[in-house]
Amino acid sequence: MAGSGFLQTADRALQVLLAFTDDRPEWGVTELGRELGLDKSVVQRLLATLANRGFVLADPESRRYRLGPAVSQLARVAERSGALSLIARPVLAMLARETGESAVLNVAHGGSYRTVAAVDGRGPISYTAVVGHVMPGHAGSSGHALFAGLPAEEVRELFGPEPLARCTPSTPTSYAELAQRWQQVRETGVSISAGEFDANVGAVAVPVQLSGATVASMTLIGPAERVTGRTDDLTAALRGAATDLSRRLAPGAGPQAG
Structure with missing residues (x-):
């Protein structure tokens, strides 16, 4: 039946998308076909x-594929529907209890970032x-964790x-400053800031990734002096919570206990 053939094609397309993970963010055609047990021509x-719909991008030099912007668009739709905040809230609650600092989840919103879930600290x-x-994407750890992986263009x-809007004397206002900061974020996987958006606030943030794409940033926020004095333990807690x-x-994860 034509209908069953269409469903098989749709299922195979979903298999291809789900093959992209944090551990395997890129695939070549041959190796992906081998992984899925599909003929190379089918995978191609x-x-x-x-790729035509923006769900994957092809590197013309390496001929390898990675997830495209349409995946991030779907993640934003899920966020707007409340799914992301609903799933994130128990994780943030555990993080706030463990650290005593306020735990926040932010997502990209054009050139800014928007808070979609938060649990106050107990200090x-x-x-x-x-x-x-x-909040503006160039000010604060949450934005750095979200945007550090994007191409400069x-x-x-x-x-x-330039100059980018200055929120405080510590706000980066040039692309040269951001490039230096974001290089550190890409190398370490964590962003630490003090007084960039609010002069009295410090923050530590890490990206939240899904199938190799950054879909949100998770941040611990508190008084600048207190946060910057304990960045190691806050970073460790954040990495565990983001994972x-x-x-x-x-995809396929069942309901989780809070």
Whole structure:
């Protein structure tokens, strides 16, 4: 039946997309066919169709494929529907209990980032994040963790001309400053800032990844002096929580206990 053949093709296309993971963010046609048990010509046609729709991107030099912008677009739709915040909240609650600092999840919003879930810290002095609040992408650890992996040309399109808006004396206002900061983020996998968006606030952030793409940033926020004095333990806690959230977000993950 034609219908069953169409469903088989759709299922194979989904198999191709789900093969892209944090451990395997790139595939060549031959190795992907071998992994999925599909003929090379079938995989080539599927990848071409997915690339035409923006779900995968092909590197013309290496001829390898990685996930494309359409995947991030779907992640944003899921976020707007409330799915991301619903899944993230118990993870943030555990993180806030463990560290005592406010735990926040942010997603890209054009050239800015928006808070979609937050749990306040339990310390005598804590930072309260407001769900729905939008902040400039170049100011603060959350934005650095979100945007550090983007190509420079795309960043300029999102952020606009220099000088970038200065929120405090510590805010990066040039692309040269951002390039230096983001190189550190790419090398270490963590962003640490003090006073970039609010002069009294410090933050540590890590990217949350799904199938090799950054879909959010997870951040611990508190008084600048306190946060910058304990970045090692906050980073360790964040990495564990981000891994937990990535696992919960993965396709096929069942309901998780809070």
